Amino acid sequence: MGRWEPNARERLAKAALDLYSERGYEQTTVAEIAGRAGLTERTYFRHYADKREVLFGGSDVLRELFVTAVAETPGSAAPIDAVAAGLETVAAEFVDREHSRKRQSVIAANAELQERELIKLASLSAALAEALRGRGIGEPAASLTAEAGIAVFKIGFERWIVAAEERTLAELMRESLVELRTAVTAGGQVGETAVM
Amino acid sequence: MGRWEPNARERLAKAALDLYSERGYEQTTVAEIAGRAGLTERTYFRHYADKREVLFGGSDVLRELFVTAVAETPGSAAPIDAVAAGLETVAAEFVDREHSRKRQSVIAANAELQERELIKLASLSAALAEALRGRGIGEPAASLTAEAGIAVFKIGFERWIVAAEERTLAELMRESLVELRTAVTAGGQVGETAVM
Numbered sequence: 238m239g240r241w242e243p244n245a246r247e248r249l250a251k252a253a254l255d256l257y258s259e260r261g262y263e264q265t266t267v268a269e270i271a272g273r274a275g276l277t278e279r280t281y282f283r284h285y286a287d288k289r290e291v292l293f294g295g296s297d298v299l300r301e302l303f304v305t306a307v308a309e310t311p312g313s314a315a316p317i318d319a320v321a322a323g324l325e326t327v328a329a330e331f332v333d334r335e336h337s338r339k340r341q342s343v344i345a346a347n348a349e350l351q352e353r354e355l356i357k358l359a360s361l362s363a364a365l366a367e368a369l370r371g372r373g374i375g376e377p378a379a380s381l382t383a384e385a386g387i388a389v390f391k392i393g394f395e396r397w398i399v400a401a402e403e404r405t406l407a408e409l410m411r412e413s414l415v416e417l418r419t420a421v422t423a424g425g426q427v428g429e430t431a432v433m
Numbered sequence: 434m435g436r437w438e439p440n441a442r443e444r445l446a447k448a449a450l451d452l453y454s455e456r457g458y459e460q461t462t463v464a465e466i467a468g469r470a471g472l473t474e475r476t477y478f479r480h481y482a483d484k485r486e487v488l489f490g491g492s493d494v495l496r497e498l499f500v501t502a503v504a505e506t507p508g509s510a511a512p513i514d515a516v517a518a519g520l521e522t523v524a525a526e527f528v529d530r531e532h533s534r535k536r537q538s539v540i541a542a543n544a545e546l547q548e549r550e551l552i553k554l555a556s557l558s559a560a561l562a563e564a565l566r567g568r569g570i571g572e573p574a575a576s577l578t579a580e581a582g583i584a585v586f587k588i589g590f591e592r593w594i595v596a597a598e599e600r601t602l603a604e605l606m607r608e609s610l611v612e613l614r615t616a617v618t619a620g621g622q623v624g625e626t627a628v629m
Contacts, residue, residue: 317617317620321620355552377612378612388584413577414617422513422618
């Protein structure tokens with residue numbers, strides 16, 4: 238291992254996002270990212286396995302925060318309220334809307350990155366379902382509640398990065414959860430309607 | 434184009450799934466799949482772009498069926514009921530549980546195939562949201578309802594292929610929708626609880 242570089246991980250992530258944004262993901266090399274950050278390729282590969290992973294460096298932290306918040310919600314809370322508490326905790330981590338917008342544009346322009354983003358969300362959903370089972374929730378309720386939480390996270394996030402949007406991510410997630418409740422309960426109960 | 438081969442597409446799909454199941458996805462070549470189906474590699478590539486796509490040949494049909502059913506549900510139906518009608522239509526297409534089990538095992542064993550499956554579901558969700566917007570549903574309700582529908586589809590399907598499960602896919606999807614309704618409404622309304 239080489240000498241310690243202060244904030245190397247963060248500097249590399251910022252340099253990568255800037256370059257991907259300016260030149261495109263495919264046109265950028267690891268050497269260029271390291272150069273922009275004032276670091277070596279060797280240092281880059283100590284922190285990230287490849288060009289793609291530098292955009293997903295926060296995924297593990299996000300999942301851990303989400304799962305811990307769900308686990309620490311009082312046992313008397315309904316599963317969806319535990320998930321809502323997790324969403325609040327996660328939302329508080331997203332403070333730089335411009336950064337998130339930039340990252341989303343880079344991802345939207347590349348199929349490989351979109352796949353990686355879908356994997357991140359699927360892994361988040363699986364971890365959430367496990368945390369709910371840890372609270373004694375059975376299946377399929379745990380998985381369905383987790384999927385509902387991820388839907389709220391995803392749609393809330395998409396709304397948050399829309400140009401000119403001024404509400405906070407927490408506000409938009411709360412609203413999205415209310416909208417989801419309204420949407421799934423608006424219909425007739427199964428078996429009572431002609432449709433299903 | 435060569436001469437017409439009766440049911441070539443289906444024969445190739447069946448041969449591929451059998452071989453992936455017996456030898457593993459990575460250990461199987463297109464030449465072997467074509468050989469097992471009694472066809473040439475040339476014929477294979479007229480039907481499928483690569484080794485992966487042969488497992489996803491039904492995705493477009495599935496999406497089209499789902500979207501059409503949603504669009505054709507009477508305009509007075511709530512969005513979630515239109516989605517439920519779509520789920521009924523789609524469920525009726527899954528008649529061979531053993532085939533679905535085999536396919537799922539192959540996919541579960543390979544990260545690349547899991548990614549492709551996630552993309553299929555994301556594309557299904559996007560098409561569903563568009564069909565709901567076509568019914569005059571605004572955002573974020575359209576996207577949230579679509580995500581809820583895909584969650585029910587995914588979890589219902591996972592339950593359907595569990596060993597010894599005897600209920601139909603339609604029954605399990607209906608149950609999953611009821612469970613989802615219960616799960617998201619069980620909590621306190623946002624703003625009224627200490628949790629959120």
